[in-house]
Amino acid sequence: MSTEDELRGYVRSLMEARTNVRAVAAETGLSKTTVNELRMGRRRVSLDALTKVVGAYAPAEVADARQAWHRVQPPRPRRAPTAPAETAPTGSGPEAAAPDLGLRREEAPGASGGGSPGGVEKRNRWLPVGLWPRVVYAAIAVLAAVAVADGVRAVADREPDPATAAAAPCITPAQETTAQLTKPTGTTPVTLTEVAYHLQRVDPPRLEIAAALSGAVPDGSTVQILERADPATVDSTPEHHPGNGRYYPRPSIRSVGGCVYVPQNQIGYAGFAGMRLRYTVVLLPARFADSIVADSHAGDGLSEQDLARYSMTRLGWFEFRV
Structure with a gap:
């Protein structure tokens, strides 16, 4: 480049x-x-x-x-050398006045009487008295506008505040399909209250998931979502491959408070349409957050027996056909 x-x-x-x-x-x-x-x-x-x-x-x-x-990046322009300041004239006659900017000095009332020598009272060497307030106010307005613009730009570039994100709803209109949840019996540290997703039926398909829990993820724990293709269904390739029944954790998943979000990413492969997928939301110790993804990559997914190594708690699952 x-x-x-x-x-x-x-x-x-x-x-x-x-x-x-x-x-x-x-x-x-x-x-x-x-x-x-x-x-x-x-x-x-x-x-x-x-x-x-x-x-x-x-x-x-x-x-x-x-x-x-x-x-x-374009080269930075060099600064021109600063010229020494000229000494202002110090006389009191017309030759010592400020440069002629087309602005007349005002004469005080009764200028022929006392006051400065020559009967002229020098109210302002540069600008008429009535123009100063307007110049000052204009300068203040420009500085204020610059400050506001910089503030807006800083807010736009700032990363989301976790406290604000936690107060926002977990599900947004971007995830337009509400999942039909199946929950396990028994008690869990938190419960899965709602899941919604956005499925792009392109080839290969893409999926985004958002979920809401009954409370914040417990300390020392993390949330993961496992994908499994049903072996009783086949894809749309000429060979009609069946699902392999193995579990694949999401490589990128985020949680703030009781909200869980899986950014949009590719699922499956070209010709994946036709598969029935199950997504299981689990709670597992935080120490396994990285290793479960690495183990899945190394072994082309995880078996039901493999999952027992991670001391996970299943919170619920949902299914759909691609």
């Missing part, structure tokens, strides 16, 4: 693979306003935004991307 346009196009290509602005904002930590303006080319790519986007979608390229950013 040798130009700023190429850098902007690179960032847009990373984000455009995710069609949902809200998902990009959640995955990168940028505000939705920033994401939208970057995708539409209305905002310059800052080093912070570049690092967050590349770090989320192409982490191996972060160092190269940052070097490219520094490379395409």
